[in-house]
């Protein structure tokens with residue numbers, strides 16, 4: 001993948017007042033998600049009430065940016081024509097360390113992705129904006145057979 | 147004539163505003179639902195039925211699933227009521243009827259609307275549009291590819307296992323002159339040789355979109371006696387809606403059909419392994435694989451071995467999608483799911499001609515929507 005992701009004319013997020021804090025943090029390369037003060041659950045995507053207990057005491061907290069790859073797909077035929085120049089590219093389901101799962105763009109690594117890969121937030125300019133992409137955590141210890 | 151029974155135990159209402167600013171209808175639905183459920187003294191988990199209005203624009207399709215996901219609900223009955231100003235009252239008797247039918251116990255009926263001064267640039271403002279599409283994840287192919295990859299990772303299922311499903315559908319389609327792939331069989335090798343659309347999904351594992359139409363007529367058990375065609379009875383039904391976006395799925399390798407099929411089988415007093423016909427929704431091969439496992443026909447992860455152990459043709463021991471399934475017949479959009487109902491009726495009436503199964507007393511029919519998230523199961527029986 002040698003295409004300039006930032007040059008894609010791809011559709012961006014449809015931000016609302018409720019979700020603005022999430023995207024404001026993303027623009028600064030950070031990941032913030034809601035936490036429910038009533039039942040203690042982390043919530044993604046943002047909502048006006050907690051989807052677990054319907055409590056309204058939701059507060060924004062910085063997420064660790066750590067996650068695990070639950071599944072992935074290498075897209076050869078994108079559903080949106082704006083993504084054609086980037087194909088093939090990889091999207092994945094990222095289970096955040098805080099609990100919730102989000103879909104994200106998985107940056108190319110040294111080897112093809114595998115379910116279970118440890119991931120790290122990797123804010124990336126895509127389509128003229130910064131998005132919370134992820135990349136595989138490739139540490140020296142992981143590469144060395146023990 | 148009997149009447150619909152039921153009782154209203156909670157109410158919610160938002161203060162009218164001339165205009166809203168930056169608030170979505172989904173947010174307002176959440177607020178007013180909370181008021182009604184808490185007014186009833188109930189917990190959100192008590193809600194197992196959901197009736198909503200059509201949210202054209204902001205969430206043009208899969209409205210109940212979108213709202214269920216947003217509210218964290220997993221209803222066993224979910225529906226859009228689209229009767230204009232009669233929708234609110236129309237919801238109440240439908241809720242009571244669904245409760246009486248044994249489909250659910252407590253129904254949330256909710257309608258709300260925002261009123262923005264200027265319509266937003268993009269009317270479609272649901273969570274998938276905001277949180278999935280910007281990453282290059284548009285369309286169902288990617289969602290089912292993610293489900294398939296997860297199944298392979300968890301169970302070690304192979305591309306060949308999945309290709310068996312597509313090949314069987316094409317084979318059965320050779321006995322249905324109306325099928326879009328009639329005269330165009332594809333064996334396992336051909337399926338595996340078709341292009342990868344979104345890994346690990348091959349082109350031939352995806353339904354072909356076509357134009358078409360399907361309809362059925364349902365009447366009372368009393369009126370049936372005066373009609374001329376062999377009767378096909380609804381013996382049991384089950385439904386469950388758990389999410390809209392694949393990222394929000396409670397499980398990637400088992401779906402809401404598990405619960406829907408269990409309810410339908412329990413209502414009918416039957417078991418999945420006694421069915422004479424399996425008429426299983428097959429938008430993608432992974433959908434059939436998961437349904438076979440969720441039905442309990444084999445252990446989780448073992449669908450490939452199950453497929454190799456059985457003959458899925460009309461004269462086999464486990465006839466499956468004798469019309470070719472949607473993978474062989476084509477998918478006429480929403481009508482595609484109804485092909486599984488129509489074929490089951492045809493078989494149970496003994497009207498399937500060249501592809502008629504032998505014993506035809508019981509059929510399991512499944513329907514699936516969005517990303518393995520909207521599920522309905524029926525058990526149909528010949529008189």
Ligand SMILES: [Zn+2]
Nearest residue numbers: 036039050053
């Ligand atoms: Zn909570």
